[in-house]
Amino acid sequence: MAIATKKPAEKPPLEKIFGPHGWLARHHPHFEYRRSQLEMAEAVESALENRQHLIVEAGTGTGKTLAYLVPILRCSERVVVSTGTKNLQEQVFFKDVPFLKKLFPEMRVTLMKGRQNYLCRQKLYDIEKQPVLSGMEEVDMYAQIREWEKHTESGDRAELQNLRDTSELWSRIDARGEACTGQKCKEFERCFITLMHQRAAESDILIVNHHLFFADLGLRQMEFASLLPDYAAIVFDEAHQIEDVATQYFGVQISNYRVEELARDTEATLRAKSLEGAEVLGAVADLRHRADIFFDLFPAKDGRNAFHNREPFLQTNRGTYSSLLNALVRLASELTRLKDRPEEINNLARRAEELRRGFEFALESKERNFVYWWERRGRGVFLEVSPIDVSALMRERLFDKVPAVVLTSATLAVAGNFDFLKARLGVQNAKEKVLESHFDFGEQALLYTPAHLPDPREPDFPRLASEEIVQILKATHGRAFVLFTSYQQMREIFERVRPRLRYPMLLQGTAPRTALLDRFRSTRHAVLFATSSFWQGVDVQGQQLSAVIIDRLPFAVPSDPVVAARIRMINEDGGNAFTEYQTPEAVIALKQGFGRLIRSETDRGVLAILDQRIVRKPYGRVFFASLPHYRRTDKLEELRAFMREC
Numbered sequence: 001m002a003i004a005t006k007k008p009a010e011k012p013p014l015e016k017i018f019g020p021h022g023w024l025a026r027h028h029p030h031f032e033y034r035r036s037q038l039e040m041a042e043a044v045e046s047a048l049e050n051r052q053h054l055i056v057e058a059g060t061g062t063g064k065t066l067a068y069l070v071p072i073l074r075c076s077e078r079v080v081v082s083t084g085t086k087n088l089q090e091q092v093f094f095k096d097v098p099f100l101k102k103l104f105p106e107m108r109v110t111l112m113k114g115r116q117n118y119l120c121r122q123k124l125y126d127i128e129k130q131p132v133l134s135g136m137e138e139v140d141m142y143a144q145i146r147e148w149e150k151h152t153e154s155g156d157r158a159e160l161q162n163l164r165d166t167s168e169l170w171s172r173i174d175a176r177g178e179a180c181t182g183q184k185c186k187e188f189e190r191c192f193i194t195l196m197h198q199r200a201a202e203s204d205i206l207i208v209n210h211h212l213f214f215a216d217l218g219l220r221q222m223e224f225a226s227l228l229p230d231y232a233a234i235v236f237d238e239a240h241q242i243e244d245v246a247t248q249y250f251g252v253q254i255s256n257y258r259v260e261e262l263a264r265d266t267e268a269t270l271r272a273k274s275l276e277g278a279e280v281l282g283a284v285a286d287l288r289h290r291a292d293i294f295f296d297l298f299p300a301k302d303g304r305n306a307f308h309n310r311e312p313f314l315q316t317n318r319g320t321y322s323s324l325l326n327a328l329v330r331l332a333s334e335l336t337r338l339k340d341r342p343e344e345i346n347n348l349a350r351r352a353e354e355l356r357r358g359f360e361f362a363l364e365s366k367e368r369n370f371v372y373w374w375e376r377r378g379r380g381v382f383l384e385v386s387p388i389d390v391s392a393l394m395r396e397r398l399f400d401k402v403p404a405v406v407l408t409s410a411t412l413a414v415a416g417n418f419d420f421l422k423a424r425l426g427v428q429n430a431k432e433k434v435l436e437s438h439f440d441f442g443e444q445a446l447l448y449t450p451a452h453l454p455d456p457r458e459p460d461f462p463r464l465a466s467e468e469i470v471q472i473l474k475a476t477h478g479r480a481f482v483l484f485t486s487y488q489q490m491r492e493i494f495e496r497v498r499p500r501l502r503y504p505m506l507l508q509g510t511a512p513r514t515a516l517l518d519r520f521r522s523t524r525h526a527v528l529f530a531t532s533s534f535w536q537g538v539d540v541q542g543q544q545l546s547a548v549i550i551d552r553l554p555f556a557v558p559s560d561p562v563v564a565a566r567i568r569m570i571n572e573d574g575g576n577a578f579t580e581y582q583t584p585e586a587v588i589a590l591k592q593g594f595g596r597l598i599r600s601e602t603d604r605g606v607l608a609i610l611d612q613r614i615v616r617k618p619y620g621r622v623f624f625a626s627l628p629h630y631r632r633t634d635k636l637e638e639l640r641a642f643m644r645e646c
């Protein structure tokens, strides 16, 4: 497929756009000239023109979205932009792109999300024939979706304001790939996925997220139809997240939910197609029963566990395991025996076979570069196979195939260089740039490292840390994020601090994330206690957020199966996992967490790290060398004085 989407245009210097008197200065309501933004735009343009890879760290406030969008719009070939979250994707598509349309009116841009975000028209029509809507709320929602389907252009669920994130109804009518019959579907020509692919094939820019991008990379490898049309370059925003996403998509995951979805879809398809299938229904019931017995073998405690003992597990439970595989084989064969079966039935048989192979891979394969583990989350049991090191896969599937890959984020460098990122992702031959933020961190932020607290692994730490947090919050009048590396510590310290202060206290887990953030933004002097999901992608400007307090250095939990496997592999290969992996990863996480505080030139506030190892241990130097040049103190009195000036 062609990737040259438009003729190369005459390009005036980027200074004419980003310079002090450039196009942005004349048209953007909040534009301020930033040398680093112009430098980033020049670096991205050069990477695209010369077909080179580029790593660029651009501090908060650089205006990096425009700095990569403008060169992309001036590029004559198709470029993909991949963001860390759907929120950021929408922000780029609905805010930044329309603004730049004034300068590039011809450009064609398509927003693409994962298939489960879009409605499947065929399933929507099929469900009408089934008495499966439960309760007034679902009936009402169905009616709304039926109406919306008549006029929506995208079919994207984000347009449905009243649809709950966890809607059971949506999971039965979304366009996920497993149940799609593709060109054999009656609705194929009108299908929202088909229309999105057509728009994408005619577009200059595709705005995707990392999950969709890596799902596509996985499909390309398996020689299925890909999701994205061919492209000449890719820009990853929030690129510090891509090792995690790649790990997920280069691995295999099977679960009791996937088995149940197959069972449910089989029943629904028989009903929707009015097929007689007593044998198939018998095979579905058998599969459910066998799967229940199999998944019950995993202890009922939430958490991620290494699956080192797969061989003894199989020896002990061979009968249960074989019965489950046989139930999948039986279902596939009953499905293919149905006379005059529509394509949906063949699809279900294929899924049963894929699941069987997934179980075999998770329980029997012996690949050295993979770690085998399982997780329980609520009612879900997940069997996982993850690559320990994604660098070779990334090189082979991405960096050697795509001429220009740009990695950008505010947090990519450790102690001023990209050695860690390059080693983790397998990047070779990339241009590199670290662009300082134009914020005056020495003026705007005070880093407080109380030296008198014990090591956070000491039993007395929660009590003494709680006392310290109370003192800091009194000085900042609340208005703080208190961020933790563990739920248990968060809850314990929350219970200790709450009775001591009269500020409104919010706790992660008591309401959905967006609701908590809205309450934080709209409640004066609020304090939010939270863990890792609030360390990234949260933007609260102004005085409402005046302090970020972090309980301990955010080292990944070494007992986590993926982390443990990575540590083991680096050490076995003669490296030092603590310096090469654990410390740099914690540095990036700390930079992310602290990055919540200063979001604009007028923000001021306090950063506190209660883990004195940052001062006492030799590796603390790496953290300080990686953080912006904050003013520093270990005296509470100086913190109070700083806050009085704010």
Ligand code: SF4
Residues within 6 Å of the ligand: 119, 120, 121, 122, 123, 175, 176, 179, 180, 181, 182, 183, 185, 186, 187, 188, 191, 192, 193, 194
């Ligand atoms: S082509 Fe697939 S996703 Fe589209 S309407 Fe048909 S079954 Fe649904």
